[in-house]
Amino acid sequence: MKRIDPEILQALLRTRKAAYAPYSGFQVSAVVESADGRTFAGCNVETAHFKSVCAEASALSAMIGAGHRELAAVYVLGPGDKACPPCGDCRQRIHEFSRVGTRVILVDEHGRVLNDRTIEELLPDAFGPDSLDAR
Numbered sequence: 482m483k484r485i486d487p488e489i490l491q492a493l494l495r496t497r498k499a500a501y502a503p504y505s506g507f508q509v510s511a512v513v514e515s516a517d518g519r520t521f522a523g524c525n526v527e528t529a530h531f532k533s534v535c536a537e538a539s540a541l542s543a544m545i546g547a548g549h550r551e552l553a554a555v556y557v558l559g560p561g562d563k564a565c566p567p568c569g570d571c572r573q574r575i576h577e578f579s580r581v582g583t584r585v586i587l588v589d590e591h592g593r594v595l596n597d598r599t600i601e602e603l604l605p606d607a608f609g610p611d612s613l614d615a616r
Contacts, residue, residue: 483594485556489514490592492522493558496536500524504531509559511536513544516551516580537571541578554584564595572604 484490489512497510502525509525523539537555544552555575559565564587567575575585579600587596600607 483597484592485586485588485594487592489520489556490558490588492520493556493588494590496522496524497558497560500536501526502533503527504529507560509536509557509565511540511558512556513537513540513552514554514556515544515549516553517549518553519544519547519549521547521549535568535571537567538574541574544578550578551580552578552583553580554586556586556588558588558590562589562591562595564589566596567603572600573607576600576604576607576609 492512493510497508500508500510502508504527510522512520512522514520521540521543523536523543525533525536527533557565557567566587583600585598585600585603586594588594
């Protein structure tokens, strides 16, 4: 079975442990890799009114805040050994900063790849920046 880079796995495990999920107990982490190979980690953050920030959105915010605008890959680690796919909102966020072929890689806590898809496979016929050209 294919495995991810050990440094990415360690960032995922460390960040998942830091997730703030007191209501659901569902801790998730994500690492995004920019086009130049830099990585940025994020975790989910819940609040009492049940509106939370997803791990993917958190990692993307870190990347954007560092001045990067293009994704090469997204790694997601949820609890347990089941794949934790991005929600619809996060798929849209990932699409916004993706290039053709950006990978979304779902892993378990041992670094095993459970699912590896392109953003085009996860969000076909997506509405994005190019869609606004029709104005």
